[in-house]
Amino acid sequence: MADRLRADAKANQDLVLAAARRAFARDGGADASLREIAKEAGVGIGTLYRRFPTREDLVWAVYSGEVDRICEEAETSAPHPRAWMETFLDFLAAKRAMADALKVVLAGDEERRLAVRARITGALGSLLDTAAAEGAIRDDVAALDVLMALGGISLIAGEPDQRAQAGRLLDLLMDGLRPCR
Template identity: 70%
Template sequence: MTEEAGGRLRADAKINQDRLLNAARRAFARDGVDTSLREIAKDAGVGIGTLYRRFPTREDLVWVVYRSEVDRICTSVAELLAQHPPVTALRTWMESFLEFLATKRAMADVLKAALARDDDQRLEIRDRLTTALATLLAAGVAEGSIRTDVAAFDVVMALGGIALVAAEPDQRAQAARQVDLLMYALRPLPSRSTGRG
């Protein structure tokens, strides 16, 4: 096999994997993790054998989809800050994070088993998400649009609470209102007058 042919095969394998992950992401969000793997392969435009070569078990596929979603959310921060003021970037990221949590909820049982096998990976993912949010908060603090005493982990947990109570498609409006309240709570505190009179 020539070097060019080997490179082309690697590129084709990457394209197939990306198609499979995108198809699986859509299917898990729509139907949960019990969706047909054959339908995922069909949606991706590949054979079921290609899916099993890349992901020998359903759990393997769920885990890789989950990790790819974490990567997407964490790497989106720089682009959001380049395109929007910090407050808008933060709000957009929060909405994306809630969509991620909804997908994670659909995969919860399989993920729980996967994460139970490797606590270090669970902590690493939590730290990555918290760090991404901390970057957005710091940009807002520097601009003066976000209060200075906010812990990124507290905001992550607040978003997790919103996802628990308003994760269904028909609750999108409620989730948006709760994010509005959270954004309001992140505004700088009004300065207190110390004068007498």
């Protein structure tokens, strides 16, 4: 979506993406009604389809927007990885809600999936490097290891009613990242 949009078209696109994000979180990407998304966004279904011709295009736009957000958050969270980890768990919960639709979008596109992982790992790596330079964590921490640990925490305690447990697990992870003194 690198093309430039008129201000009103951009505003409509943003409304559609916000409504889709809420609908996908609530109903999943595969089950969310595109008509209801357009209605919630306050636009006609034609407006939605003009910008997102397929459900997969809309799912990808929402997901890639969330990837953008989580990577930008890594930049602003330095040198405090714990805060970013909380945000990343929210990202994983949203991704889980869209899992079926994302499988369709990413089916056979290993390059796209790996590019997303590399982007997130790179953003986390920069955050960890900054935190290590500040002395907040060890300097021998691999971003992919932390990413996998966060994925595990999300699988173990990824439901909203398990948020306190997820927080305790993040505290344990952070304890393991702290430099030995």
